[in-house]
Amino acid sequence: MDLQNSYRFPGDFIWGAATASYQIEGAYDEDGRGLSTWDVFSRLPGKVRNGDTGDVACDHYHRYKEDVALMKELGLKHYRFSVAWPRILPEGEGEVNQKGLDFYSDLVDELLAAGIEPLITLFHWDLPQALQDKYEGWGSRRTAELFADYTRIVVRHLGDRVKRWATINEIMCFTTLAHREDQHAPGGKRDKAYTNQTVHNALLGHGMALKVIKEECPQAQVGIVENLMAPWPYYRTEEDLKAARKAWKDMNGQRLMPLFTGVYDEEAFKRAGEPLPKVEEGDMELISQKMDYIAYNYYSHPPVRAAQNEWGFELVQMPEAFSRTDMDWPITPEALYWSLIFTKELFGDIPIYIAENGMAAADKVEEDGSIQDGDRVEFLRNHLRMCHKAIEDGVNLKGYYVWSFMDNFEWAFGYSKRFGIVRVEYDTQKRTVKESGRYYSLVIKENRVL
Numbered sequence: 001m002d003l004q005n006s007y008r009f010p011g012d013f014i015w016g017a018a019t020a021s022y023q024i025e026g027a028y029d030e031d032g033r034g035l036s037t038w039d040v041f042s043r044l045p046g047k048v049r050n051g052d053t054g055d056v057a058c059d060h061y062h063r064y065k066e067d068v069a070l071m072k073e074l075g076l077k078h079y080r081f082s083v084a085w086p087r088i089l090p091e092g093e094g095e096v097n098q099k100g101l102d103f104y105s106d107l108v109d110e111l112l113a114a115g116i117e118p119l120i121t122l123f124h125w126d127l128p129q130a131l132q133d134k135y136e137g138w139g140s141r142r143t144a145e146l147f148a149d150y151t152r153i154v155v156r157h158l159g160d161r162v163k164r165w166a167t168i169n170e171i172m173c174f175t176t177l178a179h180r181e182d183q184h185a186p187g188g189k190r191d192k193a194y195t196n197q198t199v200h201n202a203l204l205g206h207g208m209a210l211k212v213i214k215e216e217c218p219q220a221q222v223g224i225v226e227n228l229m230a231p232w233p234y235y236r237t238e239e240d241l242k243a244a245r246k247a248w249k250d251m252n253g254q255r256l257m258p259l260f261t262g263v264y265d266e267e268a269f270k271r272a273g274e275p276l277p278k279v280e281e282g283d284m285e286l287i288s289q290k291m292d293y294i295a296y297n298y299y300s301h302p303p304v305r306a307a308q309n310e311w312g313f314e315l316v317q318m319p320e321a322f323s324r325t326d327m328d329w330p331i332t333p334e335a336l337y338w339s340l341i342f343t344k345e346l347f348g349d350i351p352i353y354i355a356e357n358g359m360a361a362a363d364k365v366e367e368d369g370s371i372q373d374g375d376r377v378e379f380l381r382n383h384l385r386m387c388h389k390a391i392e393d394g395v396n397l398k399g400y401y402v403w404s405f406m407d408n409f410e411w412a413f414g415y416s417k418r419f420g421i422v423r424v425e426y427d428t429q430k431r432t433v434k435e436s437g438r439y440y441s442l443v444i445k446e447n448r449v450l
């Protein structure tokens with residue numbers, strides 16, 4: 001058995017880890033940072049488990065040097081993080097906060113000095129509260145325009161050193177989940193017409209920002225990060241495969257079809273009984289500008305099988321005892337493989353990054369202080385095998401960023417869920433590399449699944 005050559009990845013494969021500003025930075029009112037919608041939402045009673053907030057989080061704002069040193073120790077070559085808009089523009093527009101820019105500039109320098117290449121997400125949900133108050137946030141086109149202005153400021157400042165950019169992370173979470181389920185900031189249940197308009201305005205913001213980045217830095221690699229709905233064939237039969245393909249297109253269509261084709265899938269809206277958003281002239285051209293890559297966050301998805309109903313498919317619910325993460329999400333690596341295949345079928349050879357993948361586990365600290373998170377090791381191994389298989393089958397998968405570099409504020413779940421390959425002790429801010437961190441480190445070093 002030639003271990004060295006089994007599950008080996010291409011030489012230029014991107015191995016990284018990901019985080020997001022509100023989840024790790026803390027220092028919520030320091031150095032001129034304005035409030036974000038998450039600062040406000042997390043303070044509303046009952047919205048976040050245990051009343052947790054991101055006020056301190058992992059205190060990364062003060063400890064970024066230590067964190068970058070740890071990344072280097074682990075051999076990470078790439079790091080995805082997000083910039084907090086309210087650090088740069090406390091009011092969302094108008095006066096620029098130099099100290100906010102300095103923080104990210106120093107972070108980028110620290111990373112580059114450690115041989116780690118940054119991928120910056122410009123919006124990972126922490127909208128300046130001022131824009132929510134003044135314009136209803138993403139309910140208004142104005143926010144899309146201001147997002148482009150903010151993007152220009154950040155890219156002018158960091159674009160000489162940062163080559164990879166993601167405009168927006170997971171549109172559904174701060175639009176649909178926020179306004180239908182009231183689970184995410186800014187919250188407040190709204191009707192479908194409003195919700196669909198927030199999705200459109202966010203897509204527009206993506207398009208406007210992409211244009212700005214290309215104007216400022218023509219060489220930059222720019223894309224968007226979407227949470228992948230990943231229906232996959234329950235059985236490997238032609239019928240189930242056809243059903244899964246259809247389900248995949250239907251479920252991701254609201255965002256991926258306009259991004260790739262410049263049109264909304266009217267049929268899909270009709271079937272779901274949903275109003276199409278109001279679109280102005282030129283919007284769809286902006287939204288569908290060519291991206292350099294598409295990035296997915298993938299965690300879990302049930303399979304589908306063929307069904308005699310109006311959809312042509314039905315979801316197969318996994319049994320209660322099926323293996324699940326600490327979020328209660330079934331562990332379904334096969335779904336990732338099929339989504340990569342369907343992307344190739346629908347959108348051709350556009351480079352793909354997995355911008356997040358990982359699991360929450362109820363980690364236990366052993367007596368010797370170590371964290372033997374074998375469940376997370378197994379999770380990573382099985383998902384990486386699927387990535388490898390997809391590449392073998394011709395998919396242009398270019399990179400993988402594990403979620404997350406360290407335990408952090410898991411939105412409505414507060415600090416109760418741990419996704420890190422590094423443990424954070426919140427009372428002391430002590431970092432400890434978990435077994436999964438060591439495993440991932442070795443994967444990177446050997447460029448193969450171990």
Ligand code: GCO
Nearest residue numbers: 020169170297356403410419
């Ligand atoms: C997400 C987010 C992350 C989450 C992770 C785990 O994009 O949903 O980008 O912030 O923490 O997905 O739920």
